[in-house]
Amino acid sequence: MTASLFPQDPLTEEDEAAPAGVPLEEQAYRSLRQALVEGVFAPGEKLSIRRIASSLGTSPMPARTALRRLAAEQAVDVLPSGTAIVPRLTRQSFRELGEIRASLEPLAVRLAAPQIASEALDRLEWLLTEHEEARAGGRADDLLRLDREFLFTVYRQAGSPMLLGLIEVPWLRRGPLFWEARWALMARPQETGHRHPAILAALRAADGLRAARELEEEIRDATSFLLKEMRFADDAATPGLPALGKARAAK
Incomplete structure (x- = not known):
């Protein structure tokens, strides 16, 4: 995965420009959120915190926080092991x-x-x-x-x-x-x-x-x-x- 996989076509107006000073956690959340909408990740794909952090150019913490927010929104599923995966719909x-x-x-x-x-x-x-x-x-x-x-x-x-x-x-x-x-x-x-x-x-x-x-x-x-x-x-x-x-x- 590379940074180019994260799209720059925001879902909502408030996402269109991340003002200077926006926390890294928020930037990671917005990028992951849009990537899910645009199908960057396949259904059932495991979302590795380390790989996501690397592609976003951040430490693992912002990626982990972003995934937790997305899990709370039911945008990603979490296995019993704690691993986040892209939903595979029934x-x-x-x-x-x-x-x-x-x-x-x-x-x-x-x-x-x-x-x-x-x-x-x-x-x-x-x-x-x-x-x-x-x-x-x-x-x-x-x-x-x-x-x-x-x-x-x-x-x-x-x-x-x-x-x-x-x-x-x-x-x-x-x-x-x-x-x-x-x-x-x-x-x-x-x-x-x-x-x-x-x-x-x-x-x-x-x-x-x-x-x-x-x-x-x-x-x-x-x-x-x-x-x-x-x-x-x-x-x-x-x-x-x-x-x-x-x-x-x-x-």
């Missing part, structure tokens, strides 16, 4: 995450609709254009990043830090699995799952209820799709995506 836990997302995230969209700034709407339009280019270019990594940036641009416009914090928790647990599934998501017909253009149209019309319904359907559709396509921790075979190699070959 089917039931993934369904549960989908239900949580389908409740919380549409609420943020509904709250954002009446007050979303014109600059944010322009940003969303640009992200949709970039999304189309990423799909046309077969750039699955960028597709996931742009989807995430689109949604969190909307969520921040809700002006509800508490709600935003609640939304982030399922994203921490889902990040590694979605990263594994990125090629399957890429190959999925856009018209069967991607509803961001409809969400943006509803937001431009200040129709929060319609935008929220579109997002709820998108989340439920994605959950159902991945339950069919992915292997989970409680399946008989090793967790992973059976069609991953074929999807990559077809890229």
